Amino acid sequence: MLEQFSQHLDLYCERTGVGLWAEPFNAVSNLAFFAAGLWGVYEARRRNAGTFAEVLGWWVVAIGIGSTLFHTFATEATKWGDIVPIAGFTLVYSLFNLRRFAGMAWPRALVIFFGFYVAVGFVTYMVPDWLRVASNGTTGYLPPFLALIFFGCVVIASGSRAGWYNIAAATIFLGAVTFRVMDPLVCDALPIGTHFMWHVLDGLMLGVLLAATTRYGKPRTEQAGHPARRMADGVLPGQ
Template sequence: MHWMQAVDLYCERTGPGFWAEPVNAFSNAAFVLAGLVALHRARSDGADIWIRILCLWVAAIGVGSFLFHTFANRWSALADVLPIWSFVAVYVVFTLRRTFALGWPATGGVLAIGLAAIALVMRLLPDGIGERTNQSTQYLPAVLIFVAFAAAFAWSGRPGARLIVSAGLVFALSLFFRSVDLAACAHLPLGTHFLWHLLNATMLGLLLAVALRHRLPPPAA
């Protein structure tokens, strides 16, 4: 069946077995830990339901990625990418609405402009760069979002600007390790993809910390 077709993308995987990528699989615990630690803080701070949902979403990213690095087939690849990109979409909308207090029309306008800019940049990428970077170019939109948010936070003086910049730098480093996984395979049989997991979990933890700075005030007694 198409959905059961095996997928082999990473250096550590040397066969079709469930535990053929043990380090890549278990390093996803970092996402779950980041989400649950942030959730504990959110509850302690009385954060609203949307921030708590974002925390659980980060934990779900770890679960989806674990499924992909164990089952390693088409359906688990979908379980991997859906939580990631849906989190990106929800976090962007959350930030535009909560942090920058944009109404829905303005939010829609910003999203439309952003998607058009991303589409243009992706179209201008050189041919073959995806293969040379282990398909890491799919995450270029996230890089562009970080650049835009860092500039917007710094210009507006919103709380969390340094955290956004730090998260962006951590993501850039994680993207490097994802890109060189196969190239480094001859010298490092373990590969470098697990560092993508650990650094991305750190990055998401920083983004949740930014969200917590913009939690709604508790309801009046």
């Protein structure tokens, strides 16, 4: 078991050996996550956006740590240290959309949350192997991409501008995916590959999402202007 987790991986164009510094561009580009996360923490505190908005900022920092470890040590163990924070952020941010941005009660939010991920999980499972290979494994990121669009539309329909940040993030994510898919295709012409741009654009994307949490993610009791809050106060939308 220990041997399996310590097995070295060579998944990206830039890596040509097992050395600690064999992916310098891929490793250093993770600074984009640190910058986005720390900015998110700063903005959450400055805008008094609440504890959970600040936690999401630190979560992005954790994504940067996990990715940095993976692109330096490049083992089976550090691969999971890279995957788990990303998956966790995706799930938590989805619920954040429903609870904080859309102002839904827990029962309805959970029904929509589980319904969406069961459906998108099935769609991802049905993706043919040839497409997984051709996309350099990027089809595994189909759930977070679809989540940005779906939950963004739900939030927009609820009357919150935060949903547009999800749509903007999805657009940036498409650019990031393009560079991830290109990485193994450009090795001969560009030995450093393009995976580092996947990190840079993903950092930008997460920064956009954190901007939404700091501006629109306060607890609902503090969001006097939120449609759900205004109706609870007996004020009709538009008044």
